[in-house]
Amino acid sequence: MSAGTQTAGPRRGAFRAARPRAGFAAALLHRLSGIALALFLPMHFIALGTALQGADRLESFLGLTHNGFVRTAEWGLVSALALHMVLGLRVLAVEWFVARERTALVVSACVAAGLAVGLLFLLGGA
């Protein structure tokens, strides 16, 4: 540890690959769902904007969305919105209320809640 000691660079990532952890998964899902919602919002506003040009224009645009791909994407977005919300609430609980959680259990519950909302969306006849 003298001044002249040769050191290799810091080792990175080795044990994360060996041990996937719930907190990491939560942050990743939070980020990805947030990006998905950020990408969706402009399209959503464009769709709403067509209403300004009359009901017919909006209806014709909505007609384009009546296919399996868009329905699946809608289900994904609803799930992502719910997931983003519950994972955000988890972060707020940890940071503001000093909640010492059982991370794996809480994150699993958050993911289950997000998927449950998506399921309700499907069952609601969307």
Add this chain to the structure above:
Amino acid sequence: MNAPVPTPSRADPTVEAVPGEALTVRIRRDDGFQTFTVARRPAQTILDVVTEIQRAQDPTLAYRFACRVGMCGSCAMTVNGRPRWTCRTRVAAVAEDDGLTLEPLRNLPVIKDLAVDMEPFFAKWTAAHGAFEPGDAPPADFARVAPDSPARRAVDAGIECINCGVCYAACDVVTWNPDYLGPAALNRAWTLVNDVRDRGQEARLEAVSGDAGCQSCHTHMSCTEHCPKALAPTFAIAGLKRATARSALKRLGARHFRRSA
């Protein structure tokens, strides 16, 4: 790295080996993994295993330890993928299929084999203003600090850190952003933010803000889950986030007040 401790020999072991039971130990060295076989002994710790390998099989193996009782924090390594104190980790609790994989701590430069350079870790402690700042004119009288006051309790919650580097090695944000101050330095800063005697708060809050500071924490909770002292740097970092936000709002309000006055 070689403290003068009694040298166990295979002929006269300090603790009797369990007949017929052996432990396969993979150790990451400078040129890849090397495998050793060590006898199982009752109440054997990971540090016992590394010491036995170095004393009886390969004296060139480099590692670091001092107290052997969980006080100094110098023997931390990555054991089967988790950063741990090796002196307080029993082989029986972590061995998988009679095997162990030992690696140096993550996120720190490796000096040799299992010994890492702690210099960047302590440099960040300094960068986070981790030293008490009495100010130019320390008060003449003692500060009266009620033991059950919220600030004192917040200090108590984080003051027992012994700088072992386990949280730093567990932190993904340090891996992504090598400039990130890390959980230990930020935890230390939070204990000082709650010290009513300290006169360096403004500079400290500025030091722990920004891209390398508390706002970069993603709340993965790795530091809190891995801390051998059961401290919670995540909550300390959350406290710093609130304190820096409050400080920024105060500055903004003061500027607005000055402009409108």
